[in-house]
Amino acid sequence: MSAVPLGPESLKLDCEAELQRISQWIPQVLTQKLRRRGLVVAISGGIDSSVCAALSVRALGAKKVFGLLLPERDSSGFSTERGRQLAEHLGIEYQVHDIAPALDALGCYQQRDEAIRRVVPAYGEGWKNKIVIAGGVEGGINFFKLVVQSPDGEQQSVRLPLREYLQIVAATNFKQRVRKTMDYYHADRLNYAVVGTPNRLEYDQGFFVKNGDGSADLKPIAHLYKTQVYAMARHLGLPDAICNAVPTTDTYTLPQGQDEFYFALPYAQMDIALWALEHGRSAEELALALKMTPAQAQRVYDDIRAKRRATEYLAAAPELIPD
Amino acid sequence: MSTIKADVRRYIEENFLLGAGAVSPGDDDSFLEHQVLDSTGFLELVAHLEETFGFKIGDDEMVPENLDSLNAIEAFVQRKQGAA
Numbered sequence: 054m055s056a057v058p059l060g061p062e063s064l065k066l067d068c069e070a071e072l073q074r075i076s077q078w079i080p081q082v083l084t085q086k087l088r089r090r091g092l093v094v095a096i097s098g099g100i101d102s103s104v105c106a107a108l109s110v111r112a113l114g115a116k117k118v119f120g121l122l123l124p125e126r127d128s129s130g131f132s133t134e135r136g137r138q139l140a141e142h143l144g145i146e147y148q149v150h151d152i153a154p155a156l157d158a159l160g161c162y163q164q165r166d167e168a169i170r171r172v173v174p175a176y177g178e179g180w181k182n183k184i185v186i187a188g189g190v191e192g193g194i195n196f197f198k199l200v201v202q203s204p205d206g207e208q209q210s211v212r213l214p215l216r217e218y219l220q221i222v223a224a225t226n227f228k229q230r231v232r233k234t235m236d237y238y239h240a241d242r243l244n245y246a247v248v249g250t251p252n253r254l255e256y257d258q259g260f261f262v263k264n265g266d267g268s269a270d271l272k273p274i275a276h277l278y279k280t281q282v283y284a285m286a287r288h289l290g291l292p293d294a295i296c297n298a299v300p301t302t303d304t305y306t307l308p309q310g311q312d313e314f315y316f317a318l319p320y321a322q323m324d325i326a327l328w329a330l331e332h333g334r335s336a337e338e339l340a341l342a343l344k345m346t347p348a349q350a351q352r353v354y355d356d357i358r359a360k361r362r363a364t365e366y367l368a369a370a371p372e373l374i375p376d
Numbered sequence: 377m378s379t380i381k382a383d384v385r386r387y388i389e390e391n392f393l394l395g396a397g398a399v400s401p402g403d404d405d406s407f408l409e410h411q412v413l414d415s416t417g418f419l420e421l422v423a424h425l426e427e428t429f430g431f432k433i434g435d436d437e438m439v440p441e442n443l444d445s446l447n448a449i450e451a452f453v454q455r456k457q458g459a460a
Contacts, residue, residue, distance in 0.1 A: 193439045195415040196422075212435055215419040363414040 059342040061321070063328050066281040068288035072111065075273050079112035087270050089246040091117035093239050095232055096147070098122075098135035100298050101274060102250040104282050107289045108273055109248060110143045119239055120147030123232045125156055127306045135294050142292055148239075152231050159231070165224035168217040172199055179204035181306035184213065184221065186315060195356075202307055225304055229265025236269075246270035252279045254323055258357065259364020260315050267367055278324040317356045318343070326353045380429075380450045387424050392417060403446045418443060425449070431456045 057063075083089055091113060094106040109118045120143075122136040133149065140147040156162060169176045176182070181202040188196050197218050202208045213221070236247045249269025251261055256275040261267035274282055279300070286296045300320060301310060316323045322343050329339045340350035381403065389400055392412055407413040413421060421443065422433050433442075433456075442452040 187435065188438050193436075194418045194443060196419060196435070196438055215416070215423045218419065359408075359414065362411065363416070 059325065059329050059334055059338050061280070061325070063332075064278050064280045064324055066277070066284050068285050071277070071281075071285065072108070072288065075108050076112040079109065079271070079273060082271050083113075083246060087246045089240070089244055089270070091119065091243060091245040092248050092271075093119050093121060093236050093243070093245045094248045094250070095121045095123055095236050096136040096139055097250075097303060098129075098132035098139070098295070098298065099300060099303070100279075100282055100286055100295060101252050101255075103135075103139050103291055103295045103298075104286050104289065105248050105250045105273055106139060106143060106145070107286075107291055110145060111289070115144040116146075117245075118143070118145045119243055119245060120145045121232075121235060121239060122147060122149040123152050123235055124149070125151065125228055126153040126162065127304065129301075129303055129308075132303050135292075135298065138292055139295055150235055152228070152235065155231050156227055159227050161224050161227035161231075165221050168220035168224070169199065169201065172211055172213065172217050173201050173209065175203070176201055183305035183307035184218070185210075187212075200307060226262045226265055228304060229262035229267075233265050233268050240270075248273065249275070251275050252282045253277055254279050254316070254320060254327060256368075257327060258316065258360045259367045261367065263367045278328060279320040280324045317353050326350075327357060330354055330357055378450055380453050381446045383428060384421075384425075384446055384449050387421070388412060391420065401446065405446075406440070406444050408440065408444055425453065429453055429457065 079092070083092070092109045094102060094109055096102045096106055106118065106120060120136075120140045122133055122140070124133045137147075137149070165182075166176065169182055183200050185198050185200055186195060187198050188194050197213045198210050199213045199217075199221070200208060200210045233247075239245070240247045247269045249266070249272040251266070251272060252274055253276055255261060256272065274285075277285065283296065299310070301308060310319075318326065325342055326339055329342070336350040336354055337347045339345075339353065340347040343350065343353075345353075385400060388407075389395075393400065398412075401407060401410055401412050405412075407417070418438075422438065426433055437452070440448070442448055
């Protein structure tokens, strides 16, 4: 066993020092590598994009940061409200652009609903949906369940066959890709660079859409654990509504936690697990810290490694034939 | 080799190995450990087994003990067919 116990303290961050480091790094990268004059940040109302926007303002000043709020039909109204609140708080110029008509034209909702109806034929107007992950933490093989809710509030859950799962995910990925198209429109228009907003957990585990939210010119918090991003939000004095925001995907019509959709555990525990793996801590140590059995802790480690392997290509440049 | 194992081996070779020169897994080799299948790969395999052998695989049966090697799959399919 290592001398220093594993736990929330492992993730303690000197927020002021980190703020200084990031604030110096952003203008260096912009001037020396990207050669752009400012930053575009898509603001979802969640913690990560809010911290990225605030860091951008600290680094460059409010006049050099352009915010984008890109709601669609399934976005929570709270997200847009929090996004506006943040943009006003930071004093940046911003634009709200409803991407639902673009998504409609591309067939996003239609393709998704068609796949859902193959599994739940009654699904239609007024129904809600989400996808949840199952199996992995209990020692099984990861699979996905579709949860739907009828207009009268009755929920049902069904395992998704592969074809329908892939079609639902492919259709919903339009959302992240259309948002990125808007990011780059404004970046090109302003001669700015685009900020990517993943935290370390998301970046490490491939929790992003290739050529969607995974696409960016710089990712200023991809080295910070989610717990540290929350600490940074409080250090930056962001509004309470943002500092206390529960992480959701804001992609499906039913409320969906990120741990339901992708991660094996809630983010605070995933952070500790990822930190422990990165620092060579044993499964037994992780088990003690997370109050689980060593076998369960080992499965968490295995799941982290499996997701790294499966998603490695998402962040990779295209493969080329060598000379 | 049994028909079940031969079918699954052929399916894995045609769909996952793609003639890239990787050695086909041994009868007891773990697909996970040998990185033959990832989680999406298992979902593809489950769909193939359900279609080929005509039964439904329950959520509680989606475990490595049933699906993570050729021998495990053969035993699992035989149990399912015996129970039918």
